Amino acid sequence: MTPAPPALIPAPAALEVPMALEGSTRRGVTLDTDTSLWAAPGTAGTERWLRSTLGAALGLPLPPGGEDGANSVRLRLDDTLEAEAYRLGVVADRGIEISGGSAAGVFWGAQTLRQLIGPEAFRRAPVRPGATYAIPHQIIEDAPRFRWRGLMLDVARHFMPKDGVLRYLDLMAAHKLNVFHFHLTDDQGWRIEIKRYPKLTETGSWRARTKFGHRASPLWEEKPHGGFYTQDDIREIVAYAAERHISVVPEIDIPGHSQAAIASYPELGNTDVLATSVEASMEGATSLSVWDTWGVSKNVLAPTDNTLRFYEGVFEEVLDLFPADATGSSAFSAFIHIGGDECAKEQWKASPTAQARIEELGLADEDELQSWFIRHFDDWLTARGRRLIGWDEILEGGLAPGAAVSSWRGYQGGITAARAGHDVVMCPEQQVYFDHRQHGGPDEPVPIGYVRTLEDVYRFEPVPPELTSGQARHVLGTQANLWTEVMEDHARVDYQAFPRLAAFAEVAWTSLPAPAERDFADFERRMTAHYGRLDALGVGYRPPSGPLPWQRRPGVLGRPIEGAPPNV
Secondary structure (H helix, E strand, O other): OOOOOOOOOOOOOOOOOHHHHHHHOOEEEEOOOOEEEEOOOOOOHHHHHHHHHHHHHHHOOOOOOOOOOOOEEEEOOOOEEEEEEOOEEEOOEEEEEEEEOOHHHHHHHHHHHHHHHHHHHHHOOOOOOOOEEEEEOEEEEOOOOOOOOEEEEEEEOOOHHHHHHHHHHHHHHOOOOEEEEEOOOOOOEOOOOOOOHHHHOOOEEEOEEOOOOOOOOOOOOOEEEOOEHHHHHHHHHHHHHHOOEEEEEEEEOOOOHHHHHHHHOOOOOOOOHHHHHHHHHHHHHOOOOOOOOOOOOOEOOOOOOOHHHHHHHHHHHHHHHOOOOOOOHHHHHHHHEOOOOOOOOHHHHHHHHHHHHHHHHHOOOOOOHHHHHHHHHHHHOOOOOOOOEHHHHHHOOOOOOOEEEEEOOOOOOHHHHHHHOEEEEEOOHHEEEEEOOOOOOOOOOOOOOOOOOHHHHHHHOOOOOOOHHHHHHEEEEEEEEOOOOOOOOOHHHHHHEEEEHHHHHHHHHHHOOHHHHHOOOHHHHHHHHHHHHHHOOOOOOOOOOOOOHHHOOOOOEEEOEEEEEEOO
């Protein structure tokens, strides 16, 4: 009987059991306390990871060994392979060999090896001391479809402590995701220490209370919520990600989603009209607080020279904390995300200062004023060897030259940008916003948005058919987004992310057929094994049968949208 292929996620490009290895020689390779580890120059990072993570989980010392050996794991670079491609061979009497086109490729091969071993390889300490681990004969050849395989984590709405961020970097690595979009600032909180502007964290990193559920909910959590990352915390996160070949793209949101910053430094706001806003009219123009509810605040940055200089100072420190090419294998660490989304224009329309700036610059309207704001920082970042990326609203009023687009409102922003020759990351909210609910049933916690099931995510196609092959080359890849308004702790983040992030990882990595032709039954078969890995990692995923009692939030108002999402 032919054994079932291994339950790997993402599925590899090719898996072969060579004919010469069949029959009596199919016993494969067994890992035990005598198994050695040899690493060629350039693969030391994966060598350290194997000993510290795999070795610790299995209780195997993996001592240094020779370049050859039947009971060994060997790591090599192979310049005939693409940068992130790898080849994993498990051959009796020859041991295990992982070859990669770069250090990143070797690391991704090590993630596949971990899955081949089984759930015990995903624990932090051995549960069967002294056990051995048999891996059947096989040769796997693999490479990613997309270069940008991202996850966005919003830590502004609900703060995630540093250890939780490091945990998510490990979860990303286990699924071969390589871009961590770090949403650090918003109306509800400023999460990064900026030394020249200490009030950003003294004032901006906490709020007095928090809306519980959708913004229409009558419920409040009547206690302060906050937290921020010190600059050394950020350096640690970036270094930890780089060891796992993950680029960290920080987001500092401008000119909207900035109420936490304005609460910290009121002169950043439109002080000539601020008191006319709903929020400020109750508090006074100079006592605006960090926002405690959800939605889009009308308080936005003033288009003044003072604001530009202030944020140049912020970005100077951000560039130092997030150096370009930190991974050594990805150009995406050069990107800085500036938001640019959902910038309410009411204050600019009413502000004499903003209107004078529009006239001074010869602009047509407030949309062009936002474009001027974005173009200023595009030029500023470009002069320092960095690249700007923003949400697709940066298309309004004219696309900033050289800017890349995170296409979130649907496909159309990405289509427009790619046709204009700009790079795009596809993350349409109708498909890959994981705050959206996973089921239409009444037990789904705080149901938000459209129903996006595991199968829906598996059938997501990042490249719209409207693009020509040349235009499609501007699609850098795809990204799933975790907005945390209704995710108050890591357990809620886990529930919304998993198991859908596993399906998304396969979409981002594997060259799948057209959505209707994808074998979801096979993916479900492989997920059966993958749930055991997630259990070992302590991930509080949504079970296939529905939420567990403690995963529900009875009585907490959401905002479900019925029907299929529009394909826009």
